[in-house]
Amino acid sequence: MMCTNEEPQAANQPERVPVMKSPEELTELFRSMGRKVTPQRQRIFRALQGEDSHPSAEWVYQVASTDMETISLKTVYQTLHELAELGEIQALDLGTGTTRFDPNVEISHHHLVCRSCGKVRDLFADFSGLSISASQAEGFVVGKAEVVFRGLCQECHEKLPTVPGLRPPPNSSINSQT
Amino acid sequence: MMCTNEEPQAANQPERVPVMKSPEELTELFRSMGRKVTPQRQRIFRALQGEDSHPSAEWVYQVASTDMETISLKTVYQTLHELAELGEIQALDLGTGTTRFDPNVEISHHHLVCRSCGKVRDLFADFSGLSISASQAEGFVVGKAEVVFRGLCQECHEKLPTVPGLRPPPNSSINSQT
DNA sequence: GACATACAGAAAATGATTGTTATTTGACAT
DNA sequence: ATGTCAAATAACAATCATTTTCTGTATGTC
Numbered sequence: 001m002m003c004t005n006e007e008p009q010a011a012n013q014p015e016r017v018p019v020m021k022s023p024e025e026l027t028e029l030f031r032s033m034g035r036k037v038t039p040q041r042q043r044i045f046r047a048l049q050g051e052d053s054h055p056s057a058e059w060v061y062q063v064a065s066t067d068m069e070t071i072s073l074k075t076v077y078q079t080l081h082e083l084a085e086l087g088e089i090q091a092l093d094l095g096t097g098t099t100r101f102d103p104n105v106e107i108s109h110h111h112l113v114c115r116s117c118g119k120v121r122d123l124f125a126d127f128s129g130l131s132i133s134a135s136q137a138e139g140f141v142v143g144k145a146e147v148v149f150r151g152l153c154q155e156c157h158e159k160l161p162t163v164p165g166l167r168p169p170p171n172s173s174i175n176s177q178t
Numbered sequence: 179m180m181c182t183n184e185e186p187q188a189a190n191q192p193e194r195v196p197v198m199k200s201p202e203e204l205t206e207l208f209r210s211m212g213r214k215v216t217p218q219r220q221r222i223f224r225a226l227q228g229e230d231s232h233p234s235a236e237w238v239y240q241v242a243s244t245d246m247e248t249i250s251l252k253t254v255y256q257t258l259h260e261l262a263e264l265g266e267i268q269a270l271d272l273g274t275g276t277t278r279f280d281p282n283v284e285i286s287h288h289h290l291v292c293r294s295c296g297k298v299r300d301l302f303a304d305f306s307g308l309s310i311s312a313s314q315a316e317g318f319v320v321g322k323a324e325v326v327f328r329g330l331c332q333e334c335h336e337k338l339p340t341v342p343g344l345r346p347p348p349n350s351s352i353n354s355q356t
Numbered sequence: 357g358a359c360a361t362a363c364a365g366a367a368a369a370t371g372a373t374t375g376t377t378a379t380t381t382g383a384c385a386t
Numbered sequence: 387a388t389g390t391c392a393a394a395t396a397a398c399a400a401t402c403a404t405t406t407t408c409t410g411t412a413t414g415t416c
Contacts, residue, residue: 138299139331277372
């Protein structure tokens with residue numbers, strides 16, 4: 001495809017997109033799949049609610065721990081993976097060192113990744129036009145295209161106006177911001 | 179930008195692109211930068227030669243070990259990172275679980291990643307038109323866009339015609355193929 | 357209430373990568 | 387050829403995120 005320098009066919013900009021199923025819906029879903037619904041799982045469901053962010057397992061664990069001191073990190077990992085299996089969240093490796101879980105599964109989207117703090121933000125833009133020719137593919141069967149925009153988030157950009165070329169400390173392990 | 183469904187402005191298809199500096203050039207470069215040139219480094223330089231593939235550190239280590247039994251994995255990592263510092267190769271995290279090193283630094287390009295075997299192939303196509311609007315960026319300062327096409331390489335596609343949805347074993351740690 | 361499943365907790369394995377350290381060795385001057 | 391010295395090495399321990407394996411107990415679901 002040709003790309004001319006206009007606006008991408010971006011979708012919704014101002015209004016936040018619905019993020020993920022409610023704890024109640026997830027409860028129902030788990031039951032219907034023969035999985036049991038436990039307090040810790042519900043606590044994890046709640047932790048994910050309203051997060052249009054991209055939490056790490058560790059972050060979810062920290063959040064859930066505030067209420068539920070005894071919850072184990074292992075349970076968090078397990079539940080996140082189950083949610084991923086059910087297609088309710090998506091596990092992402094964006095090169096930030098830890099797996100991030102993205103509650104946005106419905107709407108095809110891409111990501112902005114801050115190369116300073118590791119912050120990840122969803123970008124709702126339609127790059128579905130991206131494709132490669134058969135001659136370039138050389139037998140490779142393309143499923144989908146992911147676009148990662150790397151740069152600096154607003155805060156980091158203000159903090160580090162100089163030497164943006166060198167890599168600062170990767171990022172603390174609990175960051176999860178949008 | 180708008181994307182119409184034409185061919186991307188792909189460059190060179192048939193002829194392979196020059197990949198990386200020769201061991202001799204790299205030797206000279208290392209010396210000129212005040213770095214020492216050791217047999218193990220030269221062995222690593224040679225291992226990278228002709229690879230238009232995306233080797234992992236482990237793969238380089240295996241290759242180098244055939245000649246030089248005593249070389250350590252640590253040395254391989256260190257040398258690869260030095261090459262990356264010097265801009266001769268690029269370290270990539272493409273979600274395959276291991277860092278891949280890309281000898282193609284000159285020409286801006288993107289990647290095809292096989293979700294079955296982890297194979298990585300360069301894609302020389304110009305997606306430089308990809309951009310986001312200021313309203314979408316919301317203060318995020320975009321550096322560059324990376325496009326990753328995920329799918330199945332020819333071999334894997336032939337092997338796994340069914341259930342391509344479920345993830346097969348991630349990939350052996352020594353894969354490095356193009 | 358029965359029964360399978362999920363739980364915590366703990367330990368330990370994992371795989372990729374990095375840190376530590378004592379020893380070796382290039383590069384260059386002698 | 388030799389000496390010098392910082393840099394590079396091998397070997398090993400350590401780290402980090404994550405997974406695995408127990409095991410006995412607790413608790414959803416029917």
